[in-house]
Amino acid sequence: MSVRIAVLDDYQHAASTMADWSGPLPGTDVTFFDRAITDQAELIATLTPFQVIVAMRERTAFPRSVLEKLPELKLLVTTAGSNAAIDLVAGGELGVTVTGTRAHPPGTAELTWALILNLFRDVAGDDARIRAGQWQTTVAGDLDGEILGVVGLGRLGARVARIGAAFGMDVVAWSPNLTAERAAEHGARLVTKADLFATAKVVTVHMMLSDRSRGLIGAAELGAMREDAYLVNTSRSPIIDAEALRTALTTATGPAKVALDVFDTEPLPADHWLRSSPRTLLTPHMGYVTEKTYRIFYGDAVEDIAAFLADPTTPLRPLVP
Template sequence: MTGPVRVAVLDDYQGVAATYADWAERLPEARVEYVRDHVADPDRLVELLTPFDVVVVMRERTPLPRAVLERLPALRLLVTTGMRNASIDLAAARERGVVVCGTRGHPWSTAELTWALILGLMRNVAGEDARVRAGGWQQEVGRDLVGETLGVVGLGKQGAHVAAVGAAFGMDVVAWSPHLTEERAEAGGARLVGRDELFATARVVTLHLVLSDSTRGIVDEAALRLMRPDAYLVNTARALLVDQAALRTALEEGWIAGAGLDVFEVEPLPPDHWLRAAPRTLLSPHMGYVSDRNYQVFYGDAVEDVRAFLDGAPVRVL
């Protein structure tokens, strides 16, 4: 590359990317620009990114499909935080000679937020906070976790960590996923049950599956109708694991007690989206992975990925 290397860091919502790694010292030949506003329109995105040699993306906030990548002639390196990003067309990138690298991550951040949502729902923390600020006091009775059933759908690293906390609260932890075995369930701190049994018996159902063709819509109308009327659904994985139309009906008609959601079909959530006014919900803005420790790893590794690429020896290539 001739001249300064231009690096775009996308979706820096909080304006903190520059503070979590030493971009200037490690990349003295680079001109780094931090983009705080989310750019959803493909034409605007292409216009923004056309001059850049390197683009750093935060998780799946900004999709980079073939139709966008084919219009970025200067692009040589893509860095995504994490080692998986379904929003990047890897085949199109390879065809164009664009190297795609990933980063490590702090594995427990999303599991911790899962418990923030579970506890917030069980004790109606947001509602009671609003009531106190409005001059009121106690109006509702909280729900206990001890002795209740926690249903974990997907028992990988995140699911197993959530399961361990559930056991510490004195919950009966059950788990299911399409390929989960009794041995793996036991190793993850849970008891294997069938899909229908999990949805029918759990007081809290929490989702920790990877989104794929086989898991898309896996929480459908039938699963939601199986749930207890006093049960909560928590999703910190991917929005489209859940049939969104069925979820809307379940909330509006009271099939379930409520839902805690950190992931949405469209992000940022549009101002007029139905979930903003949905009853019995606790919403967080896809911040499961947004923690200081995770950002230190994400952005620190991103800088090292760029450095290694410029030195001719890319690392963590996807």
């Protein structure tokens, strides 16, 4: 009997073209799923026959309640090197090996700047207006000389900060453990959290989601922002308090515009309030969705599967609790 492999959340029908699923995996049966399966019972019923599952980042969760009802599952591959939506402890107890892949980090930083530039220059709006017969109806803002506030100066935040400095922006940064020396290494000045939100023209979020960062940006931070400020989140949605953001966007408080690439529920439901919210620029979690990233993700996933099928005792890139 052939090994059955499920490749999940292949929204763009890209997985089959980004790696060779046949040559390295002879005798396997690969099924690509192009939709999100959000109902847990449906997910279990769909995946019950599969011995191998490839998950795209955290699009589909694998808690204990799912893993324990997939008795055929032997290998769960997640793209990238970590996945908070997989219960690694349960996987180990149930005999499910979990492996990861390499990644290509620049994509999210590049999308961050696409959003920032569109907030300043309203490229999408100008495109719509010129198609409607209009011409030069707005005046754009300038990046040079403005303050860029970076919340979280890790790998991605540092890249965003350096690009901001190249645009001539005054880059300030804050995170709980950030030092002045590290900030200076990336062309930024360390400031307090309060000062960052009160002074920055653009606040961009680049922190990992944890108990400490959940709800980090709430009513106080949003209310302290300049009336002409922009807020950008390409990190994780729960870092910004959802109700506080909704209040800020429907009242006179908070930033002038908000750009979001991440959401509490993904895909974003058709009736979600953000779809009709004023002062927003939305993209469907596209930060890491680039050709280079996908080729690394899926190419490594095939390598992980081939190695496991050859010798289950020595998996490539295993993830442990």
